[in-house]
Amino acid sequence: MTDEQKQTNFIREIIDEDLKNGKNDGRIHTRFPPEPNGYLHIGHAKSICINFGLAQDYNGKCNLRFDDTNPVKEEDEFVNSIIEDVDWLGFDWKNGPLYASDYFDQMFDYAIKLIKLGKAYVDDQSGNQIRETRGTLSEPGVNSPFRNRTTQENIDLFQQMKNGDFGNGEKVLRAKIDMSSPNINLRDPILYRILHATHHRTGNKWCIYPMYDWAHGIEDSIEGITHSICTLEFEAHRPLYDWFLEQLEVFHPQQIEFARLNINYTVMSKRKLKLLVDENHVSGWDDPRMPTLSGLRRRGYTPESIRNFVDKTGVVKRNGVSDIALLDHSLREDLNKKAIRVMAILNPLKVVITNYPENTTEEVDCVNNPEDESAGKRKVPFSREIYIDKSDFMEDPPKKFFRLGLGREVRLKHAYYVTCENIIKNENDEIIEIHCTYDPKSKGGWSNDGRKVKGTLQWVSVQHALNAEVRLYDSLFLNESPEKVEDGKSFLDNINSDSLVINNNCKVEPSLINAKIGEYYQFMRIGYFCADKDFTSNNPVFNKTVGLRDSWGKKQK
């Protein structure tokens, strides 16, 4: 599937049909309606891509609208992060951002209208009473004793609720539908509850706040949304959505539900992510192990890779769990095109090239990205003493080991061929240094005498090396389905205690002193890395975004 020819799906088919029938005058208008009570995660990214993507492809519009109907959970910190994330993902909204709270007056008027229609009433029952009289899955509910108040009484009481004459929980406004409906959502749902709380935008203007079911359709209607796309759990709410708009006789958008995104080896509920943050299992919402957009961004994921991944997961009504490997693949696919190749040594082993002149530095030419000629070249200093990675040397290696061993010759990328002549060990019999000789005729890392070198290693000059801290990440959870736990256990018991390994004795090439946040690097033969927000020139810090595919490492298992 290429960018040009997007895969169709059932939502696009509905839209195509609507367009064919001239519905809404051919207008396509969607919206992304997050509640600002937490940070966005990659599941939200799917909704964002669907809604904004539809608007783009059908020449329509997509609103960013904050569904801020619950002041006790919502904060400006979250609206700011959401705006940043949607922007980073690469989408923009023409008008807005919009807020449900901007429509509170209109919603109140509509509620009065519903009361006048005889379709809503003020209920004095307590929360417990309301729950107990709602019935169960198999038994109908019973009518509230307050269900048949007069219109005027309801209007007066509702007005008093608004005026602050009652305390939290003393009264609610309910729709008068059907307490015996097989669909529990239709058993006189609550429209307004009393909440004496300061709202992040309306302050103390209101002490009654609308419930989701009442508010959402009105928000969509006011904005002229044509297709109101949400996740599967709202399917049973659609009859309510439709009922309100029918009673109100206002513009009626179409609600369409799709299956939310799930990914294995992670959790995707705001509640659980918040718990990870609050209990300090991670460093914050933007911890690079989090599936939040801010976490993925800090980890080094590109917006393109996330968009491509989302496209690959499709839009369906069937619940499923996508493989994290598909995300990794989308990431590598994008990073392979973009990342500048640099040389870095995670576990340094000193190499002395005994026949190389002392006190000499050579600048060798290095290609920045073999996949992108326009990325150009850079110079990297080479000298008599270099570091290679410990894993690239074995004293007595097996035949299939294409790296350095005693008596073996390898290529130092972009530099020379070297042959290991000698090994220096400490008193514990550990290799602390190796001595090699180089072939001056192999400059550039190549010879035309038909010689075959089995391996190519990255290296960093000892004298010029930049010391760096590298943070290596692994999956935050040990299990494919962290939420599936036996009784008495929680998903927190599945946390991988080795998900973060900090290595602060890494040696990287000097050019990385200028590494910038937002730049993508490939540490050659290791993986993709990026500068962390903690990066300073005194203490360079890099995050491992994802490893390179490793068919050698795989064989070792």
Place this chain on the structure above:
RNA sequence: UGGGGGAUCGUUCAAUGGUAGGACACAUGGUUUUGGUCCAUGGAAUCGGGGUUCGACUCCCUGUCCCCCAGCCA
């Protein structure tokens, strides 16, 4: 238990009465100054049982399994 949805390779998405196909993952080989990239090849599926039809993933009947709903959350 009432209502609402859903079941296709290991995973994910196609096929809308006419050869079950792609991607990821996996395996094998080739290319390679990254054991990367790239290229090639391979194995791998229609939930079960009936029926309609020349022909069924698709239509009908029946069964099974999975998800969602009993917040003054969204």
